[in-house]
Amino acid sequence: xxxxxxxxxxxxxxxxxxxxxxxxxxxxxxxxxxxxxxxxxxxxxxxxxxxxxxxxxxxxxxxxxxxxxxxxxxxxxxxxxxxxxxxxxxxxxxxxxxxxx
Amino acid sequence: xxxxxxxxxxxxxxxxxxxxxxxxxxxxxxxxxxxxxxxxxxxxxxxxxxxxxxxxxxxxxxxxxxxxxxxxxxxxxxxxxxxxxxxxxxxxxxxxxxxxxxxxxxxxxxxxxxxxxxxxxxxxxxxxxxxxxxxxxxxxxxxxxxxxxxxxxxxxxxxxxxxxxxxxxxxxxxxxxxxxxxxxxxxxxxxxxxxxxxxxxxxxxxxxxxxxxxxxxxxxxxxxxxxxxxxxxxxxxxxxxxxxxxxxxxxxxxxxxxxxxxxxxxxxxxxxxxxxxxxxxxxxxxxxxxxxxxxxxxxxxxxxxxxxxxxxxxxxxxxxxxxxxxxxxxxxxxxxxxxxxxxxxxxxxxxxxxxxxxxxxxxxxxxxxxxxxxxxxxxxxxxxxxxxxxxxxxxxxxxxxxxxxxxxxxxxxxxxxxxxxxxxxxxxxxxxxxxxxxxxxxxxxxxxxxxxxxxxxxxxxxxxxxxxxxxxxxxxxxxxxxxxxxxxxxxxxxxx
Numbered sequence: 126x127x128x129x130x131x132x133x134x135x136x137x138x139x140x141x142x143x144x145x146x147x148x149x150x151x152x153x154x155x156x157x158x159x160x161x162x163x164x165x166x167x168x169x170x171x172x173x174x175x176x177x178x179x180x181x182x183x184x185x186x187x188x189x190x191x192x193x194x195x196x197x198x199x200x201x202x203x204x205x206x207x208x209x210x211x212x213x214x215x216x217x218x219x220x221x222x223x224x225x226x
Numbered sequence: 227x228x229x230x231x232x233x234x235x236x237x238x239x240x241x242x243x244x245x246x247x248x249x250x251x252x253x254x255x256x257x258x259x260x261x262x263x264x265x266x267x268x269x270x271x272x273x274x275x276x277x278x279x280x281x282x283x284x285x286x287x288x289x290x291x292x293x294x295x296x297x298x299x300x301x302x303x304x305x306x307x308x309x310x311x312x313x314x315x316x317x318x319x320x321x322x323x324x325x326x327x328x329x330x331x332x333x334x335x336x337x338x339x340x341x342x343x344x345x346x347x348x349x350x351x352x353x354x355x356x357x358x359x360x361x362x363x364x365x366x367x368x369x370x371x372x373x374x375x376x377x378x379x380x381x382x383x384x385x386x387x388x389x390x391x392x393x394x395x396x397x398x399x400x401x402x403x404x405x406x407x408x409x410x411x412x413x414x415x416x417x418x419x420x421x422x423x424x425x426x427x428x429x430x431x432x433x434x435x436x437x438x439x440x441x442x443x444x445x446x447x448x449x450x451x452x453x454x455x456x457x458x459x460x461x462x463x464x465x466x467x468x469x470x471x472x473x474x475x476x477x478x479x480x481x482x483x484x485x486x487x488x489x490x491x492x493x494x495x496x497x498x499x500x501x502x503x504x505x506x507x508x509x510x511x512x513x514x515x516x517x518x519x520x521x522x523x524x525x526x527x528x529x530x531x532x533x534x535x536x537x538x539x540x541x542x543x544x545x546x547x548x549x550x551x552x553x554x555x556x557x558x559x560x561x562x563x564x565x566x567x568x569x570x571x572x573x574x575x576x577x578x579x580x581x582x583x584x585x586x587x588x589x590x591x592x593x594x595x596x597x598x599x600x601x602x603x604x605x606x607x608x609x610x611x612x613x614x615x616x617x618x619x620x621x622x623x624x625x626x627x628x629x630x631x632x633x634x635x636x637x638x639x640x641x642x643x644x645x646x647x648x649x650x651x652x653x654x655x656x657x658x659x660x661x662x663x664x665x666x667x668x669x670x671x672x673x674x675x676x677x678x679x680x681x682x683x684x685x686x687x688x689x690x691x692x693x694x695x696x697x698x699x700x701x702x703x704x705x706x707x708x709x710x711x712x713x714x715x716x717x718x719x720x721x722x
Contacts, residue, residue: 190366
């Protein structure tokens with residue numbers, strides 16, 4: 126029994142939605158950060174699914190680019206989170222009050 | 227047999243990607259050199275490397291332009307990177323902006339004691355990303371360019387580690403920027419699913435030769451791409467981050483962001499919209515229409531109550547983003563040329579403006595209230611007059627570049643039967659005029675007796691950057707012909 130491609134796409138869309146919802150609603154910088162990674166992985170799943178249904182290698186190679194970018198984002202992002210944490214001992218964005226929003 | 231080996235050989239046309247290679251190579255070279263340097267690398271070494279790199283890229287763009295006359299548009303790396311007139315001119319604009327921004331950052335780094343070559347290394351790497359965006363002919367390459375541009379910039383915003391406000395701005399920028407990138411690449415994935423390719427030429431070919439029975443996937447993908455771009459260019463309603471980040475970032479970095487990010491993002495946006503999704507013009511135009519109206523009017527209206535120079539300029543740049551979008555909305559060659567002209571003139575103007583704001587910020591980069599500009603032109607006529615010219619150019623006053631730039635985009639919109647849009651945008655320019663004029667009047671106002679104002683020292687490098695910015699603003703304002711012709715020629719050589 127094969128699982129239809131549409132299911133993967135729906136799963137990816139749901140994952141992306143969960144990630145986007147998390148970025149908008151959560152207040153911890155680290156969790157917001159994890160949500161962005163979730164969104165990127167949903168994108169990867171979408172690319173792979175389309176690549177399989179179209180038998181096209183292009184979509185699968187794209188996944189590697191997205192993974193590398195995600196890893197680079199982690200490096201920079203964690204650096205910034207650490208820089209903020211050193212000053213505040215908190216990563217909640219609610220306490221970032223220097224800027225008026 | 228011979229044919230088989232010939233197809234296996236991957237040929238890369240290096241002249242096409244030379245600007246990207248030069249910028250990124252210079253960044254790596256500085257990085258290695260600074261590691262080998264016995265002590266901290268002097269700031270002037272890094273700055274002169276950046277300026278020399280910018281000049282080198284300008285020379286390369288000249289040869290690329292000459293090559294275009296002979297052999298026309300070319301693509302390389304599996305048609306993912308393109309060399310056309312549009313990308314050449316946009317690359318030249320980016321190189322000029324980087325050179326000016328580097329000069330401003332030099333004096334800022336000395337004043338704030340931010341030693342070492344980190345600023346220039348990151349700025350060069352970011353610029354490589356922006357140039358890649360102007361040349362990208364593939365959604366994935368645009369994404370890579372966007373990320374190379376952004377990752378360097380997140381760090382640049384937080385480069386002054388002693389300032390809490392900068393770190394917070396960086397975190398905010400990073401989270402919203404990462405979110406926007408994820409939205410963008412999801413849009414690319416959906417477009418890939420709908421059309422079978424991420425290559426803009428292939429997408430365009432597919433959409434031109436097929437009728438999509440269920441275009442939902444394509445529309446969703448296109449909308450997500452547009453949202454990703456709207457975040458990057460700070461179009462309303464995706465602009466919330468920009469005033470905070472502009473305010474929190476060190477002022478030279480703000481100038482860098484306002485110029486180079488805009489050029490890169492708009493160049494990629496034009497390519498996606500016109501050469502990728504050009505067949506869907508009727509679908510995306512109304513969306514862009516709403517986006518432009520919101521961006522120009524709200525950007526101008528929110529700028530009115532601002533009392534901080536950097537926040538005011540942030541809202542002003544939102545208003546400008548709306549103007550530049552008008553040229554994209556037109557969807558014609560004339561519109562693209564107008565957009566290119568706008569970018570080419572806006573970028574140096576805004577770098578020079580932020581150069582003066584950097585100087586006025588004083589030690590600690592904190593004196594940014596509009597009140598501190600009171601009577602500047604009386605104390606220092608040259609500096610005051612320069613700022614006045616730059617502000618009037620952003621307002622769109624005649625004899626400055628802003629006038630012709632605004633005229634060109636509006637004319638292209640009216641050409642494409644967008645008279646109502648042009649009128650609304652013009653109205654927003656009238657709102658925007660009030661705060662530019664108010665600031666200019668403050669410059670020439672009588673200084674308050676009780677306020678002790680010291681003269682601002684203008685260091686040589688920053689002075690040069692301001693001088694060049696003002697000179698370009700006036701030169702191409704009085705005599706826009708050559709640059710306008712160049713922009714028109716540039717769009718003739720558009721992607722096949």
